[in-house]
Amino acid sequence: MNTPKAEVAKFLSSLPDNASYEDIQYHLYVIEKIRRGAERVETEDALSHEEAKKRLSRWLTN
Template identity: 50%
Template structure:
């Protein structure tokens, strides 16, 4: 398992040299959101495409 420092170093190596602090913050934010989403999916499970379409179909008014 990678440590946070290892992951940040890897991210920094992939970003362009002219990246701003804001660019770096944004990419760190996205990586953390993805990690949390994957963790949540592992704990709570996921929905199939059909299930999602059914749920959204109930909200959609014709």
């Protein structure tokens, strides 16, 4: 597993040279939210995609 510092370094190298501080902050925010969500799926009960579709079907229209 990569350290947060290594992950950020890799991420920064992938951004264009004209990326603003706001761009960097936003992307780091999104990456962290995705990481936390993935951790929650592993540690807590999560619905399968099919179960979620079944529960939401009354609000979703095809």
